[in-house]
Amino acid sequence: MDFTTYLRFLFILTGSLLLVLFVRTWVRLPSQAKVELDCSEYGSWCTFKNSVSGSSNGVFIQKGKPKPQQKVDHEKEVAKHPLDPLTVQEIKKVQKIVQQSSIFNHGKFTLHSVVLEEPPKEQVLLWKAGSSLPSRKAEIIAWANGHAYKLIVDLASGKIVDNQISHENGYPAMTMEDMTSAVKVPLKSKQFLEIIGKRGVNVSDLSCLPISLGWFGADEEGRRLIKVQCYSSAGTANFYMRPIEGLTVLVDMDSNEVLKITDKGKDIPLPKAEGTDYRLSAQKYPLLPPLNPISIEQPKGPSFKVDGHQVKWGSWEFHLKPDPRAGVIISQAAIKDPDTGKLRRVLYKGFTSELFVPYMDPSDAWYFKTYMDAGEYGFGLTAMSLDPLNDCPRNAYYMDGVMASADGAPYVRPNMVCIFERYEGDIAWRHTECPISGMEIREVRPKVTLVARMAASVANYDYIVDWEFQTDGLIRIKVGLSGILMIKGTKYENVNQIRSQDELHGTLLAQNIIGVIHDHYVTFYLDMDVDGTDNSFVQVKMAKQTVKNGQTPRKSFWKAERHVAQTEKDAQIKLSLYQPSEFHVINPSKKTKIGNPVGYKVVPGGTAASLLDHNDPPQLRGAFTNNQIWVTPYNKSEEWAGGLYVYQSKGDDTLSVWSNRNRNIEKKDIVLWYTLGFHHLPCQEDYPIMPTVSSSFDLKPTNFFESNPILRTAPNYEKDLPTCAALSE
Ligand SMILES: [Cu+2]
Structure with missing residues (x-):
């Protein structure tokens, strides 16, 4: 050259x-790294070698992208299972039937709930896949002429087959329309406009909340009322942090009139907007250093199948449906026995029955804040669409909710529930031998679970509810709390200005901002059907035994004492660390080969009990939290722990009232009720939005299987796991 x-x-x-x-x-x-990591986008270069589960050539190569989830065409959707929720077409039909009926004398009516009237349990249990469905019926809660109606509509005949006018205290849950129109009512009042003007808030910056007012005596009876309190959204999306403190507007929800305005916060400044916005777009850059990307990849797709509302995963089968009041309903959960291959019943129906959230500030603008989110606001009605990748991982499947608005028209809440397989790096079971035995054994099995999740945003607060199914038969029910605190405005800017902590009823979280003390109780309905319908509840007490002198070097130990509950009062359980028990639901007529009754136990986790007086009006309504566990005989009309009509109710139709009838529960179709509780003393980390706090309880097989049901599962090997190769390979 x-x-x-x-x-x-x-x-x-x-x-x-x-x-x-x-x-x-x-x-x-x-970049090379991007190609290697992004399995879903670069699916064709993902490889999955599976030798354990015996694929023919031991190598699986994903061709093209994984199939995206097929969207359900709700206009054409038809029910396939007796428990499937009402479809769009069915709701349209119900709307027409109600509109054309003379039941409300052709006057104005609102529909507060339109859901499937589930067929009788015996019919559902007898139904076989592929056979025709039991007659489809709708249950409607309506409000008309100052009365609550419960109607049953037969869809085939187009007739209203049952019509009950409520004579109980309490009203149906608010509709979304009730809430959105109530918050506009104060604007009609000159007095209100003057007050907010004096507080320095522009009408255009007002954000108001509809606050259920509980029940505090005869003055508030006979009409549907709501208290409206307002905030300033000037300079922040987090208006909850800028309360117009002490200003409460009592509104009639039907006439849309202002009944009373109370202003007890004239001297309390509006807290500032700075530092309250939680949106990404409002954060000061740079953001915190990110962690490296992480995601669960399933190049072969998930191991579960969803057919309509039927879910099959591993040994589990269950029915899952969104519900406007409960959020999510799990039905007919059953697990395949590893020895016989037969499907065995565990839970006929489980759901969030009611929530009770009392605040601990007795002042005028706060004493009534004792929310019951399912029966007042609708736990499902307030469950918004989940955010893919953040609410649920990339491998999640989404299920839409189909609900009815106040005029009876159907609407779809997309992605209301997600289902996904979870692998957190946890261990399903393990054992390694140590050098003492001289045996070289290292047997470990990874734990993979299936989660069904919903998240409700009841105004400021967010609740995440997970139903997590394990391969070993355990079901974990977990509640996460996040979202934004209810804030009380204060003149204090620093703790050193406060003469007495008694004035606070909470924690000073920032200048002029108090996070008020409160509780959360979430009560679950669990219709256990362990290996059949008739079950018994057994309290297995851990009873301390004292050794008589000289018998043994030990002085004490504990024994398990079984007490079979005969009646409901035997099963009203208050948890105590110093009087511990296990709580079994057994099938007394089914035994393991060696003779133990088959059962499932409810295993409490971290929880809290209400400290309110039992005769305090909020606690009368929330009396279903007086015990952490209750057991009642199955009764179709006893599903909502606070009563069917909770709004402004006095508490005369609660789980506590039913249970005190003390009915027989031995060898019966029984329902177990469990309340998960949280005491919440806010702290600065909860401001301006709370990191999620969670607690859970378990339903765990107890002598249900002959032995460890996941003994014959395979471990992970590197060669079995999905890998993503670079483009050049
Ligand atoms: Cu809280």
Whole structure:
């Protein structure tokens, strides 16, 4: 190569290198790392080698992208299972039937709930897949002419087959329309406008909340009332942090009139907006250093199948449906026995029956804040669409909710529930031998679970409810709390200004902001059907035994004492660390080969009990939290722990009232009720939005299987796991 040729070569080489660099920098070719990590986008380069589960050639190569989830066409959807929720077409039909009936004398009516009237349990249990469905009926809670109606509509005949006018205290849950119209009512009042003007809030910055007012005596009876309190959204999306403290407007929800305005917060400044916004777009950059990307990849797709509302995963089968009041209902959960291959019943129906959230501030603008979110606001009605990748991982499947608005028209809440397989790096079971035995054993099985999740945003507060199914038969029910605190405005800017902590009823979280103390109780309905319908509840007490002198070097130990509950009062359980028990639901007529009754136990986790007086009006209504566990005989009309009509109710139709009838519960179809509680003393980390706090309880097989049901599961091997190869490979 002569010198000129060498120079030309060098020039071309440098130019090419610069061009490559330019292209890589400006055209943003995917980096090697990106290609390797993004399994779903670069699916065709994902490999999955499976030798344990015996694929024919031991190597699986994903062709193209994994199939995206098929969207359900709700206009054409038909029910396939007796418990499937009402479809769009069915709700339309119900709306027409009600509109054309003379039941409300052709006057104005609102529908507060339109759901499936589930067929009798015996019929559902007898139904076989593929056979025709029992007659489809709708249960409607309506409000008309100052009365609550419960109607049953037969969809085939188009007739209203039952019509009951409520004579009970209490009203149906609010509709979304009730809430959105109530918050506008104060604007009609000159007095209200003057007050907010004096507080320095523009009407255009007002954000108001409809606050259920509980029940505190005869003055508030006979009409549907709501208290409206307002905030300033000037300078922040987090208006909850800027309360117009002490200003409460009592509104009649039917006439849309202002009945009373109370202003007890004239001297309390509006807390400032700075630092309250939680949105990504409002954060000061730079953000915190990110963690490396992480995701669960399933190149072969998930191991579960969803057919309509039927879910099958591993040994589990269950029915899952969104519900406007409960959020999510799990039905007919059954697990395949590893020895016989037969499906065995565990839970006929489980759901969030009621929530009770009393605040601990007795002042005028706060004493009534004793929310019952399912029966007053609708736990499902307030369950918004989940945010893919953040609410649920990339491998999640989404289920929509189909509900009815106040005029009876159907609407779809997309992605209301998600279902996904979870692998957290946990261990399903393990054992390693140590050098003492001289045996080289290391047997470990990874734990993978299936989660069904919903998240409700009841105004400021967010509740995440997970139903998590384990391969070993355990069901974990977990509640997470996040969202935004209910804030009380204060003149204090620093703790050193406060003369007595008694004035606070909470924690000073920022200047002029108090997070008020409160509780959360979430009560679950669990119709256990362990290996059949008739079950018994057994309290297994851990009873301390004292050793008589000289019998043994020990002085004490504990024994398990079984007490079979005969009647409901035997099963009213208050948890205590110093009087511990296990709580079994057994099938007394089914025994294991060696003779133990088959059962499931409810295993409490971290929880809390209400400290309110039992005769305090909020606690009368929330009396279903007086015990952590209750057991009642199955009764179709006893599903909502606070009563069917909770709004402004006095508490005369609660789980506590039913249970005190003391009915027989031995060898009966029984329902177990469990209340998960949280005491919440806010702290600064809860401001301006709370990191999620969770607690859970378990339903765990107890002598249900002959032995460890997941003994014959395979461990993980590197070669079995999905890997993502680079583009060049
Ligand atoms: Cu809380």
